Amino acid sequence: MTFDVQAIRKDFPILHHLQDGRRLAFLDSAASSQRPIQVIEAMDLLYTTSYANVHRGVYRLAERATNAFEAARSKVAAFIGAPSHDEVVFTKNATEAINLVAGSWGRANLGPGDAIVLSLLEHHANIVPWQMLAAEKGFEIRWLGLTADGQLDLTDLDRLLDGAKLLGVTAMSNVLGTLTPIRVLADAAHDRGALILVDACQSVPHQPTDVVEMGADFVAFSGHKMLGPTGIGVLWGRAELLDAMPPFLGGGGMILNVTTEGFIPDAVPAKFEAGTPPIAEAVGLAAAIGYLENIGMDAIRRHEIELTSYALRTLHERLGDSLVIHGPCEPAPRGGVLSLELLDVHAHDVSQVLDEHAVAIRPGHHCAKPLMRHLGVPATARASLYLYNDTDDVDALADALVAAREFFAP
Amino acid sequence: MAGLEDLYREIILDHYRSPRNKGSLETPPAHKTEGFNPLCGDEIVVYLVLDDNDTIVDIKIGGQGCSISQSSASMMSAAVKGKSVAEARKMMASFKAMMSIHESDIGGDGSEAEIGIGGIDASDPAELKLGDLEALRGVVKFPVRIKCATLSWNTLNQAFEELSAG
Numbered sequence: 001m002t003f004d005v006q007a008i009r010k011d012f013p014i015l016h017h018l019q020d021g022r023r024l025a026f027l028d029s030a031a032s033s034q035r036p037i038q039v040i041e042a043m044d045l046l047y048t049t050s051y052a053n054v055h056r057g058v059y060r061l062a063e064r065a066t067n068a069f070e071a072a073r074s075k076v077a078a079f080i081g082a083p084s085h086d087e088v089v090f091t092k093n094a095t096e097a098i099n100l101v102a103g104s105w106g107r108a109n110l111g112p113g114d115a116i117v118l119s120l121l122e123h124h125a126n127i128v129p130w131q132m133l134a135a136e137k138g139f140e141i142r143w144l145g146l147t148a149d150g151q152l153d154l155t156d157l158d159r160l161l162d163g164a165k166l167l168g169v170t171a172m173s174n175v176l177g178t179l180t181p182i183r184v185l186a187d188a189a190h191d192r193g194a195l196i197l198v199d200a201c202q203s204v205p206h207q208p209t210d211v212v213e214m215g216a217d218f219v220a221f222s223g224h225k226m227l228g229p230t231g232i233g234v235l236w237g238r239a240e241l242l243d244a245m246p247p248f249l250g251g252g253g254m255i256l257n258v259t260t261e262g263f264i265p266d267a268v269p270a271k272f273e274a275g276t277p278p279i280a281e282a283v284g285l286a287a288a289i290g291y292l293e294n295i296g297m298d299a300i301r302r303h304e305i306e307l308t309s310y311a312l313r314t315l316h317e318r319l320g321d322s323l324v325i326h327g328p329c330e331p332a333p334r335g336g337v338l339s340l341e342l343l344d345v346h347a348h349d350v351s352q353v354l355d356e357h358a359v360a361i362r363p364g365h366h367c368a369k370p371l372m373r374h375l376g377v378p379a380t381a382r383a384s385l386y387l388y389n390d391t392d393d394v395d396a397l398a399d400a401l402v403a404a405r406e407f408f409a410p
Numbered sequence: 411m412a413g414l415e416d417l418y419r420e421i422i423l424d425h426y427r428s429p430r431n432k433g434s435l436e437t438p439p440a441h442k443t444e445g446f447n448p449l450c451g452d453e454i455v456v457y458l459v460l461d462d463n464d465t466i467v468d469i470k471i472g473g474q475g476c477s478i479s480q481s482s483a484s485m486m487s488a489a490v491k492g493k494s495v496a497e498a499r500k501m502m503a504s505f506k507a508m509m510s511i512h513e514s515d516i517g518g519d520g521s522e523a524e525i526g527i528g529g530i531d532a533s534d535p536a537e538l539k540l541g542d543l544e545a546l547r548g549v550v551k552f553p554v555r556i557k558c559a560t561l562s563w564n565t566l567n568q569a570f571e572e573l574s575a576g
């Protein structure tokens with residue numbers, strides 16, 4: 001089956017809306033994707049036929065809701081190759097998933113004299129929770145640097161990992177699109193006795209994921225970047241690690257027993273799911289995964305490699321030296337994220353002109369200020385591609401960038 | 411539908427390309443205040459020298475950002491240089507009014523309330539002489555850019571607060 005972008009686009013109602021009479025080139029999926037009608041309908045169906053709070057209820061509606069919620073957990077587990085569905089913890093988003101690891105595993109295991117390693121590619125979501133904890137616990141944060149074309153510089157890896165307890169690293173940069181060699185990093189970390197936490201927020205939506213093959217200990221991602229709803233994220237962790245970790249948030253749903261003297265936490269994953277969970281969101285996420293599986297993650301990755309190559313070529317041809325594209329220059333080691341810098345025009349102004357041309361991209365630091373500082377740029381204009389983008393979107397981007405260059409030409 | 415020309419007036423682009431009072435001043439005697447727009451990473455540094463009568467005898471602007479934040483900072487520096495702090499505060503109130511930010515709208519934020527626009531009908535900016543700054547009027551039609559236009563003023567306000575707090 002050939003990859004039929006036009007058929008896919010039909011499933012996304014929002015992409016049919018015109019902006020000033022023009023087709024919208026939506027190139028901001030790295031921030032949040034759009035969702036197909038199948039996801040919206042799955043959530044509607046739950047709300048209209050099978051909604052009640054999960055667990056605890058004995059009536060049939062509650063049972064149906066609980067089944068749908070737990071089926072979603074199994075769907076996620078199978079999608080990422082998790083050995084057990086109990087290893088899948090639903091969170092609010094990837095940010096909360098990482099905070100869970102820091103607040104639970106980190107708080108129990110890190111103290112003065114300890115160290116963790118983070119890469120310069122990290123999103124603030126995989127930096128700030130560790131800085132907050134380090135301020136409290138007094139451990140060291142070491143930084144894994146980058147090569148000139150935005151890939152991880154592994155020369156110092158062994159030295160950095162020496163004595164470290166955790167390596168926190170993104171599987172795909174949300175700024176440069178860089179794909180990182182997770183298996184190599186995991187093996188290096190394990191050789192030194194460290195764990196590896198993978199921020200897979202940008203990789204899970206765009207390529208096949210197998211947490212066991214990755215060699216990961218923890219993997220975090222968000223539903224809203226993979227055609228699912230907002231308000232749901234996933235933390236996957238190896239069962240023995242999750243079992244040994246103390247609870248993160250306290251409340252209903254996470255206990256076996258509570259007395260005036262104290263509480264006994266429930267087993268995983270309930271231990272980490274205090275309060276009413278995102279029920280409809282879990283069902284929506286399962287529908288999103290079903291949609292992605294129907295098309296095939298391999299096919300999606302191939303489509304994005306092709307489209308990224310087309311974009312790199314087209315932008316270079318149309319804009320030449322007036323446009324800098326940060327990150328790896330070959331499409332193979334990168335995902336479909338293009339951080340653009342139009343010479344002498346600030347990213348904010350670029351985006352404003354692009355909006356006028358019905359091209360939606362994102363200006364700014366993309367929540368990765370240490371990386372931006374390393375690149376020496378205050379802001380970039382980021383265009384990101386997904387399964388519903390086609391060469392027309394890329395052409396619209398190129399046209400609009402040429403217009404922006406002309407508009408701001410002295 | 412507001413067009414790009416409403417936003418990017420020629421005079422704005424002129425201030426962007428040739429910013430006035432760009433640079434830094436030695437601290438002390440100058441007072442330095444940094445302002446950030448956490449959304450886009452724009453940064454404004456205001457270096458300020460007041461004399462004993464609270465007159466702004468010198469001002470320089472550092473930092474980086476988009477054409478709107480940079481031109482607004484440049485225009486602001488030209489507008490307030492040589493003026494008293496009180497006069498600068500009045501301009502600040504009228505500029506914010508032009509940006510559709512009325513101090514009463516901000517609500518509950520003590521620091522904003524202290525700006526003290528008493529006696530000025532800031533809702534009628536036509537009464538006030540903002541000079542080049544008037545060119546930024548079109549920004550109102552692009553709500554996400556209002557923060558770019560007000561960043562330098564908020565930073566100046568913060569500088570005033572810091573100075574008056576000693």
Ligand SMILES: Cc1ncc(COP(=O)(O)O)c(C=O)c1O
Nearest residue numbers: 093094095123125174199201222
């Ligand atoms: C690499 C990466 N990590 C983490 C996050 C945080 O995701 P969320 O805001 O859904 O928690 C993002 C999203 O912006 C991201 O791109």
